[in-house]
Amino acid sequence: MLEVTDLSVYYGEARALEDISITMDQGEVVAVLGANGAGKSTLVNTMAGIIPARSGQVLLDGAPLQRLASHKVVGEGIALVPEGRMLFNQLTVAQNLKLGAYSLDDRSEIGALQQTVYDLFPILHDRRDQKAGTLSGGQQQMVAIGRALMARPRYLLMDEPSLGLAPIIVDDMFDLIVRVHEMGIGVLVVEQNVARTLEICDRGYVLEQGTLALSGTREELLGSSAVREAYLAM
């Protein structure tokens, strides 16, 4: 169980999140929806330990994660696919993937994870010695996801994975989220593409200006007139 309880995050005096509580378990795909500036990225970055919270907690199976140094969070099984991919552009694809597993020690396990990633994205195997910064947007997104999977996560936090991708690749991306979920990994996905996201998620939360506006199952969100008007233009 991954939980966020009464989380508030500020940038200086500017409020980014106020009293957010969400919960998910490893068998779920959970969507976080909302307009630009609603605080979605802040939420996942705080959960990944790279932004400090002002108050509230992020709990993994009941244990608070903020007590850990930020570089220890990934070792607990939470990996981030950040907005804008944020690869190590000057390193090769293979080196990016290996660094994804930096928190692991067992070489044979790292090799097996790498094989899993190459099976998922055969093109990355062909490009393994190419600098990540020279790949196309879609391939870079594959590296970002592959790098996160290399951390052997129990929960994968994906921030705008379809942003900036060609429409044909966006379809692949949503298929991929389903496949990752089928590997037994809980997926928290932040998306602007609400229609596609609501096809694949189990539940969702809607943020508005840093607060929680709405939450519910996929069906409840699809049935909500607020969601339909604001995000689905129906």
Place this chain on the structure above:
Amino acid sequence: MQQWIQALITGLLLGGLYATLSLGFSLTWGLLRTINFAHFGFALLASYVTYELSTVHGFDPLLTLVATVPIGVALSLGLQWFVSKVKLDMFGTLVATFGLLLVLEAAISRYWLQDLRRIPTENNPWLSNVLSVGPYTMPVVQILGLVAAVALCGFSWWLLQRSRAGYAIRASVENPTMARAFGIDATRLGYLIAAISGVSVAIAGSMIGILYALSPASALIWVPVTLAVVLLGGLANPVGVAISATALALAESFTRQFADPSLAQLVALGILVIVLLFKPSGLFRPTVEVSER
């Protein structure tokens, strides 16, 4: 012909010293974003410790590395600790370390005074220990220095380009936040780089103590050539450091042999200015390209 080959040998050996002295400066600038002018103070202190231990206590000058290397490492680690605690930006490190250099110079001139110091010949077997091959001569201690330079630059290259720690260091220079998100503890890796810098600056300093006369002001003599090596060689690029150091030392050696010896010190700066005019990024690429913030 004989003069040419001797100048070539002398230059190659001098290149070893330049590379050893420049490597740490280049690594800390390129990877830790610390422009460490105190580096020259660390080298000077190592030189004086070598002088003191061999002159006053009768140690073999080369054996003084047992003392100078730990001192160099401790000073480099201490500086890295300070820089990361105080969170200095790159310009801040330049100012702070320049201040530290002045402090070290003042401390040295208080203890060893302003006089020119040199290990007496009877305490310094290495000055006369020369390997002769036909008509050519090579000081053995400089051959050892060249071996040390190759080992240090080679190890640094391997570390950065071939080891997991090296990927991690490069990743955390390029994108510190994401590196942390994937479990990379940049602080610990920073100490590793600082330690390598400390080892090489101590070896360079002891070599200088064995080969040259010392005065508290002599730290500054090494600044131009080091800056030239570092800027031409690409920041934190150990291979670039080795090649630039050799090239500049050769140019200096030939100038000394065939032109005016008093110009030799200016050669490095002259080459630096000319290269930067035509190729402002230097001759080699930095190990990590960082967009200046």
